[in-house]
Amino acid sequence: MKIEQLVTQIRKKQSFLCVGLDTDLEKIPTHLLDHEDPIFSFNKAIIDATQSLCVAYKPNTAFYEAYGAAGWESLSKTLRYINEHYPEMFTIADAKRGDIGNTSTRYAKAFFEEMDFDAITVAPYMGKDSVEPFLDFADRHTILLALTSNEGAFDFQTKMVENKELYKEVLKTSKSYKNAQNLMYVVGATKASYLRDVREIVPNSFLLVPGVGAQGGSLEEVCHYGLNADVGLLINSSRGIIYASQGEDFAQVAAEKARELQSQMAQELTKFGQNT
Numbered sequence: 317m318k319i320e321q322l323v324t325q326i327r328k329k330q331s332f333l334c335v336g337l338d339t340d341l342e343k344i345p346t347h348l349l350d351h352e353d354p355i356f357s358f359n360k361a362i363i364d365a366t367q368s369l370c371v372a373y374k375p376n377t378a379f380y381e382a383y384g385a386a387g388w389e390s391l392s393k394t395l396r397y398i399n400e401h402y403p404e405m406f407t408i409a410d411a412k413r414g415d416i417g418n419t420s421t422r423y424a425k426a427f428f429e430e431m432d433f434d435a436i437t438v439a440p441y442m443g444k445d446s447v448e449p450f451l452d453f454a455d456r457h458t459i460l461l462a463l464t465s466n467e468g469a470f471d472f473q474t475k476m477v478e479n480k481e482l483y484k485e486v487l488k489t490s491k492s493y494k495n496a497q498n499l500m501y502v503v504g505a506t507k508a509s510y511l512r513d514v515r516e517i518v519p520n521s522f523l524l525v526p527g528v529g530a531q532g533g534s535l536e537e538v539c540h541y542g543l544n545a546d547v548g549l550l551i552n553s554s555r556g557i558i559y560a561s562q563g564e565d566f567a568q569v570a571a572e573k574a575r576e577l578q579s580q581m582a583q584e585l586t587k588f589g590q591n592t
């Protein structure tokens with residue numbers, strides 16, 4: 317998907333919400349467990365209930381890989397369902413890949429060709445030749461981990477390297493990669509105050525911001541520092557939406573939670589003069 321199409325959807329829905337499909341058999345309502353594919357049944361219900369309120373879905377592949385071949389099948393079915401029924405939706409494989417060049421090429425083929433995702437999360441640690449194979453795919457997006465939401469982010473990402481924090485070096489250096497226009501970046505909502513510095517280096521890039529809801533990040537603060545002229549933000553919530561109820565009403569309650577976030581996003585867009 318082209319960025320312009322994503323921006324059009326955001327303006328139309330007044331939402332830059334990404335719903336995280338971190339589907340765990342131990343957390344989904346028990347009445348689904350006797351379905352043929354409980355993970356797909358759960359995802360389908362969540363997708364149908366929330367699709368008018370969000371612009372993106374992000375299955376984290378760990379939750380599927382944990383169930384082996386059956387889990388991969390549930391993931392493929394979920395992606396096919398989204399692409400067939402809601403083709404305007406931006407889809408992110410949260411797989412956090414990245415390896416030597418020829419291996420990254422195979423990862424890119426797996427997620428962009430075999431599975432037809434619009435985007436994938438990639439770790440920058442192995443550098444240019446591990447990232448560029450993903451960037452070769454036109455209208456697909458490589459979401460590089462810049463400053464993550466977890467506590468361990470301070471182990472390396474904020475350490476000084478050549479007089480600047482490592483995450484800033486990641487942002488700056490990656491701008492020189494071939495096809496860098498296909499880059500987006502992860503910045504955790506729990507690190508919202510850093511977004512001012514992030515925006516100085518990458519004013520125009522889209523940022524995927526996880527960490528509102530269960531991890532405690534503030535949507536308002538993220539918007540304050542992170543919104544740009546093209547909106548420039550996708551804010552993810554996973555557990556706060558999909559496990560808001562574990563009863564039979566799970567999809568309806570998920571939609572209510574998604575609507576709360578969408579309403580806040582619409583207000584932020586209005587504040588920012590982006591409501592048309």
Ligand SMILES: O=C(O)c1cc(=O)[nH]c(=O)n1[C@@H]1O[C@H](COP(=O)(O)O)[C@@H](O)[C@H]1O
Pocket residue numbers: 336338376410437463464465466502503504526527528529530531552553554555556
């Ligand atoms: O790449 C990610 O999406 C990601 C990066 C990051 O810094 N922090 C982070 O929480 N995530 C992912 O975003 C999701 C957050 O889930 P919740 O905390 O349940 O909303 C999980 O799938 C995480 O793996």
